[in-house]
Amino acid sequence: MNDLTPTREERTAKLKGLGTSRKRVEDVRFTQGKGNYVDDVKLPGMLHGDFVRSPYAHARVKSINIDAAMALPGVIAVLTAKDLEPLSLHWMPTLAGDKQMVLADGKVLFQGQEVAFVVAEDRYIAADAVELVEVDYEELPVITDPFKALEPDATVLREDLEPGADGAHGPRKHHNHIFLWEEGDAEATNQAIDSAEVVAEEMVYYHRTHPCPLETCGSVASMDKVNGKLTLWGTFQAPHVVRTVASLLSGIEEHNIRVISPDIGGGFGNKVGVYPGYVCSIVASIVTGRPVKWIEDRMDNLMATAFARDYWMKGKISATKDGKITGLHCHVTADHGAFDACADPTKFPAGFFHICTGSYDIPVAYVGVDGVYTNKAPGGVAYRCSFRVTEAAYFIERMIEVLAIELNMDAAELRRINFIRKDQFPYQSALGWEYDSGDYHTAWDKALAAVGYDDLRKEQAAQVEAFKRGETRKLLGIGLTHFTEIVGAGPVKNCDILGMGMFDSCEIRIHPTGSAIARLGTISQGQGHATTFAQILASEIGIPADSITIEEGDTDTAPYGLGTYGSRSTPVAGAATAMAGRKIRAKAQMIAAYLLEVHDDDVEWDVDRFQVKGAPERFKTMAEIAYASYNQAIPGVEPGLEAVSYYDPPNMTYPFGAYICVMEIDADTGEHDIRQFYALDDCGTRINPMVIEGQVHGGLTEALAIAMGQEIAYDELGNVKTGTLMDFFLPTAWETPNYTTDHTETPSPHHPIGAKGVGESPNVGGVPAFSNAVNDAFRAFGLRHTHMPHDHWRIWKTANDLGLHG
Template identity: 60%
Template sequence: MSQTAELKEREQKLQGMGTSLLRKEDARFIRGQGSYVADIKMPGMLFGAIVRSPYAHARIKGIDKAKALACPGVVAVLTAADLKPVKLDWMPTVGGDVQAVLADQKVHFQYQDVAMVLATDRAAAYDGVALVEVDYEELPAIVDPKKALLKDAPVLREDIVDKKDLTHGPRTHPNHIFTWEAGDKAAADAAFKNAPITVREEILNPRVHPCPLETCGCVASFNKATGYLTLYVTTQIPHLFRTVLAMLSGIAESKIRVVGGDIGGGFGNKVPVYPGYVVATVASIVTGVPVKWIESRIDNISTTGFARDYHGVGELAADKDGRIKGLRFTALADHGAFNSHVSATKFPAGLFSICTGSYAIPNTYCRVDAVFTNKAPGGVAYRCSLRVTEAIYLIERMMDVLAQKVGVDKAEIRRRNFVKAEQFPYTTGFGWTLDSGNYHAALDKVLKAVDYEGLRREQAAKRADPKSPTLMGIGISTFTEIVGAGPTKVCDILGVGLFDSCEIRVHPTGGVIARLGTMTQGQGHSTTYAQIIATELGLPASDIVVEEGDTDKAPYGAGTWGSRSTPVSGAATAVAARKIKDKAKKIAAHLLEVAEGDLEWEIDRFKVKGNPSQFKTMKELCLVSHTGNLPAGMEQGLNAVAYYDPPNLTFPFGAYLCVVDIDKFTGEVKVRRFYALDDCGTRINPMIIDGQVHGGLTEAFAVAMGQQLPFDESGNHLGNSLMDYFLPTAVETPAWETDHTVTPCPHHPLGAKGVAESPHVGGIPCFSNAVIDAFAHLGVTHMDMPHSAYRVWQKCNALGLNKR
């Protein structure tokens, strides 16, 4: 065997970074042996079911439990009055507000939790729910956030009516939560005053729901003898969850164990701490037996973690060539009944100020006004970092609006405004330092791949032909994401910094176990992290086991959301592995009787420079590290733990292009082609990356083309089952074409940036831009999503396009 072939074979054996290693986690799932929360059955376990409010806004005049308690199998009915003695009828939120655990005197949204029925089995619990009699006095509801701050608007939150400030600045109205702003308003206003071209558009990101296939639920098990609480729960943040439970319950955090188990998709929906979890926990503490609570699908869509509901206004000022000179973006944010929006303490409107996107824009200002309405609380980031989809949707839509006003091509307007490759690191007007990027190259690669000029020619021909039964639209999105929260100097939740961690233990025969503070929900962490360690330590990925989600085992971390696993925990993994490698090198030098400086690393071993026959493999060093044959004073073992506090967030980017054909007579939008180029820096497992991009694009397609939570004027939810809420099937989901460039992140130990949310963030505006582009020649500059056939038909009809 030649030397190169031998090196290649050794490298392949590791299945490290850059290889499409098949997933380690699949073995149990393809056999139906996953272990999800709903699968758990414990002796004596009770089942909890929740009584929910039929009204969006009502006073509770009384609750009669008698009939429910008489129902066979029903053990107890818990209401706010039962939670009061343990001070858990209300709980603090991450947004500086409080939230009712069970409705206390008033309900503030339809389906709000009013009581929990505990019974010996599931069916009996639901029988009991039907028999709890609640006497309501209906009150006028606020559904439209634009009406929340009217002078005569009903006051929703009587419990905080005297609070002048919900930790994010003064409130100007009882239904006002906060006003948050960033940038330089005076400079932006001046830029608009002097600009030859200005554009303005009202742009809605409607209320949607992440809707993972598995709903939320838990099994709470309190052991009265030991005082230990174990909570098996659908959570993306097991460690922060444990901290919250300790804060709420007063139980020492060392006596609480949170277990994530297998999670059936999260997409942000499984970040918050929901009332159901808290009531089930109290119920277990009170009864001394395990209590299981599993949401129905209607509960899930109606009450847990919605997303968006940002009513935006975008304004750009530009010179006559379309070079942007000023940006003003504002949004009215509908936070629902309580301010339990998921956000870092210092960012009440999340990372909305990433809204300059991929463009070099001076004179920027943005503002978000958040208000209460009678809708479910708990806004989450649906497959994105906090409020990033909202921000990028605005800028990517406004770039098209500007192109139309200036009269230049939509690719060209982007080229003229991109941050140039040589400008990185580039600090935006809002203070974010984009660490790396190569936007022109990414866009050019996509345009070439799809023959953009040819597509525009075809479109022009169609537009010129009045007999064409279809409209053709071409959408472009050249987005920049902000992920990997985040540096502890700016990012914390409840005072806990958003660092993350990895602990690696190497066993004598070379097997490795790694434990992390993140929590996979399908992203393939067991495989990706193992590949990082395989490359760093020269031990085969097949022998590396990854564990997450059990707070008794894993070191502390902030969990998996905001594409933070690779940027933060991936970095921690590399750092921990390098600590081990450093120690192994010392052992190798000791064994080979050379100085450390005389050694070089080669795939899976340390070699003596200039003497290739003298080497020690990592596998050999694993065993030696467990003997007494070590350098003087060195302890046994090859273990390390790393807590990684990222110096900056990461900024993955991409260029997407979508071609749609729209039936003028039915409004049906057919996606002919979707080409997605992503740059997530160093690529650890290309197969998993592609899978994440496919999934993210499909969720973008869902949002752009069909998802919206509808309400009537009384606050009744009109679309909370899968009958009404759009989840694309295999039939309407387009085929995806993926591509990539690689611009490594300069501050990440591996150069990686995170990827799974980019396709969602970049995909939604790409679909919208394609649909609206189909009408652009008719003077249309904006249409609100979702672009359902009926809505698009309405536009065709209004424009008279459907006349034969």
Template identity: 85%
Template sequence: MKDEVQSPEERSAGLKGMGCSRKRVEDVRFTQGKGNYVDDIKLDGMLTGDFVRSPYAHARIKSIDTEAALAVPGVLAVLTAKDLEPLGLHWMPTLAGDKQMVLADGKVLFQGQEVAYVVATDRYAAADGVAAVEVDYEDLPVVTDPFKAMDPDAPVLREDLAGQTEGAHGPRRHHNHIFTWEQGDRAATEAVLAEADVVAEEMVYYHRTHPMPLETCGCVASMDKVTGKLTLWGTFQAPHAVRTVASLISGIAEHNIRVISPDIGGGFGNKVGVYPGYVCSIVASIVTGKPVKWVESRMDNLMSTAFARDYWMQGKIAATKEGKITGLWCHTTADHGGFDACADPTKFPAGFMNICTGSYDIPVAYLAVDGVYTNKAPGGVAYRCSFRVTEAAYFIERMIEVLAIKLNMDAAELRRINFIRKDQFPYQSALGWEYDSGDYHTAWEKALNAVGYDALRREQAARLEAFKRGETRKLIGIGLTHFTEIVGAGPVKNCDILGLGMFDSCEIRIHPTGSAIARLGTISQGQGHATTFAQIIASEIGIPADDITLEEGDTDTAPYGLGTYGSRSTPVAGAATAMAARKIRAKAQMIAAYLLEVHDDDVEFDVDRFVVKGAPERFKTMKEIAFASYNQAIPGVEPGLEAVSYYDPPNMTYPFGAYICVMEIDVDTGEHEVRSFYALDDCGTRINPMIIEGQVHGGATEGYAIAMGQEIAYDDMGNHKTATLMDFFVPTAWETPHYTTDFTVTPSPHHPIGAKGVGESPNVGSVPCFSNAVHDAFRPFGLVQSHMPHDHWRIWKIAEDLGLHG
């Protein structure tokens, strides 16, 4: 037998388990145009819905006339808030404990807000219907500045909250105030600031942007009036949570709702929340008895579904004159738009912003976040990051640079002397987290050596001299970042969404012939779950990854889980997968011992089989064991070979990384060229190095976009200025930098396979890295802080303000 001549290493390689750069099994269909996305779903008699959207950012609705729209051929119905009110569905709860209008109820609060929902026989008739609805608006004063929103005489945005001095997260102190969230020790921090050798203070703004998945949001709702079952296909990052929420707000029993997330073309946080389109489509299907599809246009997506960031972070950092950080203070003003629709765990209204002490051993810290309403779209989701971690990382990595300027120190050295040391893990941070593991100094030295840091600084200095002599108009910026992520939400004891604990799940069934199917509570949006989770099972129980089908996203078949976002799939569902696989392996051990007629303890696992200890020629392969489980009556052992695991992680995981960017900057045009970008990621145990590399490339490219040009901008009237891809920057292959990836491996001590998650690290780490490169180029001329995005004119403005244009 071929099997017998193979070495254990050869047998292991054949499994394509953990550590293997196995090609993505999903890509066969994706690269051939054979994916099945929401818009590919076509059902008999299916209708289309489309929205009438507000052209005003703040206005009272005096009347809505639907008569002309209803006369358009093919238009069947036009829903307004009045139609939804008897059902109690004109407003809906948000994930952040606020409520949000499904359709405009008396007023609108942002441009692009959903005002009426037109149902028609096809997409064209729906659009004609939308154009024919007449809405009479009375415009109201607009507030787009979160600081002005808190002026005593600022316009009242949320009239529905009149008199409510208590919000979902404590007292509200102003009619446009949502919450104050405080962490850490304010008195101790202020005492340190008062006595410190050095205090650097700066306002760090992380601008509003948008996750912009290539596929926009959408759904198909189909109410079967015979069975009473509602099937809802949609672009959902958390299908099980959507089912529960849909049941709670619609009153339809949960077993009568089936939610299916088919292939999803990118999520990045944009597809976590519940949008008016879903609610209206369900109502329209119930009313018409037909399936109803709603799919956003690109403009709809950029204008109305969840934005990200928009945090004004006022920081103070204290240090000794030698550069040892002694305290950190941060006050953040968070612009939430018209409704607080952030997607954070319930107890964390500013997400995990309290990871803002970063990679540094900071003895005392204080954080306060004030959430504020403005006339902008709601959202505040985690755009390819764990909840608000990108904001936190940007804040601390800018503050480190600002402190380095104040101390006149090299920023690499300042980081080095403040890193949490390897021997301090598990590390209790001043703002309440327990970092599981890390080895920052090793990663940092590896990164600095890899890029030739000292030589780069010499080259930069030489260029500066050449610039001063008038020989060049280009400066070199060296961007440094060491970030620490906090992912894998999370422990049920402190993480829930709408009361649902943030565990996750995996169910594995081994078939009689030794192949398998695994189902998880997560849902891939491009991450490659079908590839990587099969690799975990392959290594854990010795079945080739190619023999394992992986399914997610159908709530009628998959075990309950909280979905995919915040880099939680590997830390939580990946752990559940390993644990379910271990249950199967334990049962397989009993079956093998029975077949080999030895005691359970006398066999041991060896890659893809159980062997008798000390007698390696006596073994049973997993394939043989699987068949035996279906045809042998084994005393005390149930037939079959299946297991399910629901995993409640004991802690978050804390991936980290060291990124270094070298950028050339043209001071005259504001143009830049990323000369090199080095990304070292430590995500613990590496399941598939190729997928990790792809994740880093993708996340860093999003980070590049955000840092260098991407923004959601409004004018003073609340008009959305970046609603198309002409002005909303998405890099093409042409603009995308080349990346050099690297790694260290510091496994998570509490995760079954030591993995930490990586999908979001590159977005968290690259944004400060690119931004620091821009700042660094102008440091010799006195630049301390300049807000992103660093597009051409803003970089030009830095140079202009520093007098570099003569």
């Protein structure tokens, strides 16, 4: 060794491994407009599809006349349910055990429902032909309110279902009822609440909204009739599952189907399910023998593809007069729309909603969720959250605030005295989860100190007095949230999608010259997998992240995986990556020992090399080992350096965080001004702090949108009132406040590198933080709870109802 020999620190830095704020490698192409999205796929002879959609929310389809459309030059085909029926493709199974019409079969059940699929030589002809398809509808009574849907004489929506027959999740108690799903001990919970010193009750509505990814959904299907192979490009968050479903539906053997998710412009849950457009593009390609492209426009996307939330959560929470929580009861009326197309693990029709005891040590709890059909679009996806976790976090964080009012207690203190203590982990929740790790008090105290909480409360009190004296029309709201997520689905023993266990995978090939490619069963939609997974691997195998290619999304090359949603990529595929890396390292150890002429146990790993124990100057770098694996005959060791790992996580991970929003509200106009937003996240081991910060900023901005205005609203005829970006709130830089990010680090004890996942935390924690700030601003005037979204007129109405307009 000499002065030029890199130090251990220099070698570590060169890897750009765990903990490095490595710049995102994807951004070079994205910022130059060189991404490759589904709509960039252009094939010779490609046709274009477009849908005739229902203008009505509920109507019988009496007839469909396609003659005028077919007569338009350039129109190749117009598919209706009658054409799909012989193939048994006029309906398709949903991920939630229900079935959904691909094309209207006798009736339509929501506005925007797919009625016919026009296939034409170009996109313009297809759009013209859509106008020429004549559909004769007979309007039927519309139900948009899930409570009205359950009234005894409510119109039957799903005539295809046997009245009284069980659904996929047990008995149905009404013709518009889908399931009742329960968890916890109802009797003990009722007893705790009935005998409690203090009880707070509230109906908390989490309104219907939509993930609204910048890139809408779409697909290109290309059936090669010569070799029998179907290639399908699409906006798929789970390409392997799509391949399996496509095979089961079409009867094409799975090896003859290749599914490719190219670059995806945001998913947020919207691209997990299977849509009629995918099925129709496949059928149209099979029928015509030509590639067929289908791309939604923005209105199609907002109106017809999967929505999120729409949960009416009736809560009761009890406590001692000192504020120690004794029980939590929750009944949810869940509006699923026309078909139950929720994207949840099969056995969880309400997802992981039973994480709703949150960060608190609650001895008994009960949850019951009634799923209901209405004349709205199907969906119920996890919009930037794990399955129904945002609903759960919003519910408990609102109930805590309401309880604080009932107790006349500070809401920060109420949280503190009820947090699960650090020494209680692993913690068994009353609703059946085992929280893997946490240190809530430390995070909470750090957050309160960072914003100067006590001074904020003094300022707020002074402002209330000034308001009462007529000196200001502004009110100050302090929105507190301590959330606990449950992500990383999940253990195969209880988590599956259509029977596929929710493991994930990574396959690594080390090239002779010491660089590598790793392929995963997940698919990035903007999360930066190509950047961060290379960092996990760099730290595991000592090859610089810059020398590792990460590839996802092609089912012909990537190992089987369940895809990317529910913050599962890092907890599951990230773990698979680390485990596959360790297999590489194990083999490398044998090769190194052989090359160094010592026993396997006499070498030890050091950053990027194996060295002889006690003689670090004798070493073989990973690059040297890789080369040797390809050009030397090593006794008892196969040539090459590759590994694959399928990882079945032993448990979920439980990221948490403390968020505080300080908001000023104009009581006269309903406008708000976010003065400060502090976000502390604990996602365990931090792989790339810069990517984490970007994720938090993005998620908080979506949370801002949801809390402060974003919704899918219907009128009583079932017309979508918010079908364009004029009315559907998608924030720009202008509406977005500054965020202060912070962290604590409590590694997951069961994850190979201790990482927990972070992409969805800011949405889960952000929504209650914004909403609590609005509610808190009016607490001094007697408000207990007001529903989201907190747009100008609703805030104004709250002020008006409280008599603040004189």
